[in-house]
Amino acid sequence: MATTLSNQSSDSLNGDENACASEGPAQPSQPAAEVDREAIKDAVRTILKAVGEDPDRAGLVETPRRVADMYAEMFSGLHKQPSRHLQVVFPETYDELVLVSDIRFTSMCEHHLLPFSGVAHVGYMPNGKVTGLSKLARVVEEVARRPQVQERMTQQIADLIEKELNTNGVVVVVEAEHSCMSIRGVKKPGSMTLTSALRGVFKTCQATRAEVMSLINRPSR
Ligand SMILES: Nc1nc2c(ncn2[C@@H]2O[C@H](COP(=O)(O)OP(=O)(O)OP(=O)(O)O)[C@@H](O)[C@H]2O)c(=O)[nH]1
Numbered sequence: 313m314a315t316t317l318s319n320q321s322s323d324s325l326n327g328d329e330n331a332c333a334s335e336g337p338a339q340p341s342q343p344a345a346e347v348d349r350e351a352i353k354d355a356v357r358t359i360l361k362a363v364g365e366d367p368d369r370a371g372l373v374e375t376p377r378r379v380a381d382m383y384a385e386m387f388s389g390l391h392k393q394p395s396r397h398l399q400v401v402f403p404e405t406y407d408e409l410v411l412v413s414d415i416r417f418t419s420m421c422e423h424h425l426l427p428f429s430g431v432a433h434v435g436y437m438p439n440g441k442v443t444g445l446s447k448l449a450r451v452v453e454e455v456a457r458r459p460q461v462q463e464r465m466t467q468q469i470a471d472l473i474e475k476e477l478n479t480n481g482v483v484v485v486v487e488a489e490h491s492c493m494s495i496r497g498v499k500k501p502g503s504m505t506l507t508s509a510l511r512g513v514f515k516t517c518q519a520t521r522a523e524v525m526s527l528i529n530r531p532s533r
């Protein structure tokens with residue numbers, strides 16, 4: 313894997329604790345009431361005209377509706393509260409690592425409204441309770457389905473789990489390819505961006521951090 317450590321969070325993969333300061337709290341998302349399909353359809357007609365197309369030709373007549381449906385799907389996370397999934401918990405004394413790796417996602421780069429896709433690895437150290445494994449993937453899915461930057465998406469997933477599960481530690485690693493970098497602009501297909509958010513014991517204990525990173529990067533993946 314060619315890894316471009318672009319904008320890698322400073323609380324990431326090296327052992328220098330002085331380099332582990334947080335970059336500050338994640339930006340809260342701004343929930344809108346709901347996706348306004350009619351407004352999107354009007355906007356798509358405007359764009360089609362602006363690029364020199366005829367929005368009334370047969371092949372394009374349904375395009376504004378399709379794009380409105382697509383945005384409703386891609387931005388559905390704006391209208392959901394992912395924290396609700398983490399309220400499904402089971403009391404357990406297990407207090408070692410829980411790691412769900414390779415959770416596939418597609419999000420939308422908020423700069424270009426082009427998709428970025430990849431995998432998220434989400435782990436935590438339980439503190440008296442565990443949540444359903446699928447709930448971690450549901451959180452990734454809903455946080456991704458918003459206009460995003462990868463760094464904020466990574467932070468938001470970690471913050472939600474830390475807050476809702478009262479864990480001893482959280483680790484989130486996201487690897488993604490940004491189509492705004494691969495199909496346009498600088499045109500570097502295959503370049504991967506890696507971001508990480510570490511909380512609790514994953515931040516303070518170098519050995520624990522090294523162990524989870526070795527599991528995430530294990531050769532059999
Ligand atoms: N940090 C960060 N940058 C992103 C993300 N997604 C896209 N970008 C970058 O956002 C930047 C926007 O830069 P601008 O100069 O404003 O826009 P642009 O002229 O389209 O830039 P180019 O992509 O370089 O052509 C680009 O460098 C993108 O690669 C992300 O998740 N995180």
Ligand SMILES: [Zn+2]
Nearest residue numbers: 421423424492
């Ligand atoms: Zn972009």
